[in-house]
Amino acid sequence: xxxxxxxxxxxxxxxxxxxxxxxxxxxxxxxxxxxxxxxxxxxxxxxxxxxxxxxxxxxxxxxxxxxxxxxxxxxxxxxxxxxxxxxxxxxxxxxxxxxxxxxxxxxxxxxxxxxxxxxxxxxxxxxxxxxxxxxxxxxxxxxxxxxxxxxxxxxxxxxxxxxxxxxxxxxxxxxxxxxxxxxxxxxxxxxxxxxxxxxxxxxxxxxxxxxxxxxxxxxxxxxxxxxxxxxxxxx
Amino acid sequence: xxxxxxxxxxxxxxxxxxxxxxxxxxxxxxxxxxxxxxxxxxxxxxxxxxxxxxxxxxxxxxxxxxxxxxxxxxxxxxxxxxxxxxxxxxxxxxxxxxxxxxxxxxxxxxxxxxxxxxxxxxxxxxxxxxxxxxxxxxxxxxxxxxxxxxxxxxxxxxxxxxxxxxxxxxxxxxxxxxxxxxxxxxxxxxxxxxxxxxxxxxxxxxxxxxxxxxxxxxxxxxxxxxxxxxxxxxxxxxxxxxxxxxxxxxxxxxxxxxxxxxxxxxxxxxxxxxxxxxxxxxxxxxxxxxxxxxxxxxxxxxxxxxxxxxxxxxxxxxxxxxxxxxxxxxxxxxxxxxxxx
Numbered sequence: 001x002x003x004x005x006x007x008x009x010x011x012x013x014x015x016x017x018x019x020x021x022x023x024x025x026x027x028x029x030x031x032x033x034x035x036x037x038x039x040x041x042x043x044x045x046x047x048x049x050x051x052x053x054x055x056x057x058x059x060x061x062x063x064x065x066x067x068x069x070x071x072x073x074x075x076x077x078x079x080x081x082x083x084x085x086x087x088x089x090x091x092x093x094x095x096x097x098x099x100x101x102x103x104x105x106x107x108x109x110x111x112x113x114x115x116x117x118x119x120x121x122x123x124x125x126x127x128x129x130x131x132x133x134x135x136x137x138x139x140x141x142x143x144x145x146x147x148x149x150x151x152x153x154x155x156x157x158x159x160x161x162x163x164x165x166x167x168x169x170x171x172x173x174x175x176x177x178x179x180x181x182x183x184x185x186x187x188x189x190x191x192x193x194x195x196x197x198x199x200x201x202x203x204x205x206x207x208x209x210x211x212x213x214x215x216x217x218x219x220x221x222x223x224x225x226x227x228x229x230x231x232x233x234x235x
Numbered sequence: 236x237x238x239x240x241x242x243x244x245x246x247x248x249x250x251x252x253x254x255x256x257x258x259x260x261x262x263x264x265x266x267x268x269x270x271x272x273x274x275x276x277x278x279x280x281x282x283x284x285x286x287x288x289x290x291x292x293x294x295x296x297x298x299x300x301x302x303x304x305x306x307x308x309x310x311x312x313x314x315x316x317x318x319x320x321x322x323x324x325x326x327x328x329x330x331x332x333x334x335x336x337x338x339x340x341x342x343x344x345x346x347x348x349x350x351x352x353x354x355x356x357x358x359x360x361x362x363x364x365x366x367x368x369x370x371x372x373x374x375x376x377x378x379x380x381x382x383x384x385x386x387x388x389x390x391x392x393x394x395x396x397x398x399x400x401x402x403x404x405x406x407x408x409x410x411x412x413x414x415x416x417x418x419x420x421x422x423x424x425x426x427x428x429x430x431x432x433x434x435x436x437x438x439x440x441x442x443x444x445x446x447x448x449x450x451x452x453x454x455x456x457x458x459x460x461x462x463x464x465x466x467x468x469x470x471x472x473x474x475x476x477x478x479x480x481x482x483x484x485x486x487x488x489x490x491x492x493x494x495x496x497x498x499x500x501x502x503x504x505x506x507x508x509x510x511x512x513x514x515x516x517x518x519x520x521x522x523x524x525x526x527x528x529x530x531x532x533x534x535x536x537x538x539x540x541x542x543x544x545x546x547x548x549x550x551x552x553x554x555x556x557x558x559x560x561x562x563x564x565x566x567x568x569x570x571x572x573x574x575x576x
Contacts, residue, residue: 028237028255029255042266042307044306070309114237117239212253228253231254
């Protein structure tokens, strides 16, 4: 089975003074989260589309989905305190609801990346059928500098540098096994889900993203996102 | 939904633009799969239109010949996964007299209105038609052009007199080939003669009764009716030749687009009582006609498969640009992109 998991657990701490988490802010005619989910419901291969949101926004999320989305595959559950807890909450839901099989896969995506395209979703699904883990990336445009204590200690060759986006996809059983192998300390510092698999020695396959597949994290991002979106003009 | 539309913004330059689409209850969502390039698209791409036209129409998504897969239909008239041909003409009203493709104020995709180079296309239910599964998808991609042929031959049938002995087709390009292939179905008893400028192209018309280079037409040769499929600067020469080689009371169907006005020998048109009738684009009915002919007649389908030119999967704007360039230098056939962008 193929599952989608929309990670909408963020509370918008980087979004300035806005009280409402960024995934619920409007973009074009609908909230960002809805724009993102609409792309996923058009993919018929998903058996379920699990939206993971903050516990205190559960009712709001459900209200929005019932207003805009007419697809029984979409379900809403609550996330954890960190990104990977949120991811694993979704996995636990899948296991309890549908059971877990060797070839089950999950396509996880940030709710605040509404510019995802059909091509990226399709490439991710195809790739995770033959790879344990899949990461969506674009080649780094800026030079990446590694530093600590106000000192540059490494400037890696840009040709080998990429910027990670989502979706990230996993064989669920192997992801679960890899996650359970992590120490508490490793779990605390992990900011990326694909790294769970890397630490467990699994290969992570790369899928080409798009520069336009931006993550709306700051007020500046939102301004750009709103500037990008046009209305359909009938001549 | 946020839809990516791949628009031509200036000569040889496409950009992805995001449109906030809202589906209405009488629309469906189609994922384009095979997109066929028309000469009109090439003219926009290479900037071979007047600056005034380019300024008025760009940015605009190109391509008006395409098939796709239904992904969502709120009315469930179509199932998800069905292959459909998309009709580029979107009439804004109906007329009991004027055919839908000749109505004014129509929206025609890739001509002032976004074409099919989009992530998803939102269309009215009546603007899609199911395609049989056994159709070669690269051939099905240019169903629109085949429907243009159906429109022209239907118009000819309506206008022509009882003399159906010889049908002459001027033009050895894509349109000439499509018209000739369909003419075999429309007029099975008629003799089919093709007139062209390139012997290597005329060699593809193996099903025609006779072919002639336009520089080598026997003076005594006459046709009952003729279809002009040349366009451009060749239109004038072709129309002149037709007038000289057509029997009295014959019908000349004009199909080729000439950018500039051309001269016509009206003296002979009058003397011979000829009918000149223009035919452009097509209607839903013509799409249905085209699909019916192709479904019933595997020979015509096979012949039209011979018209498939360059084909390639495209998954980025860079690949689209390179495909348009490759197609522009191709000497035969319709260029078709497998749309995976």
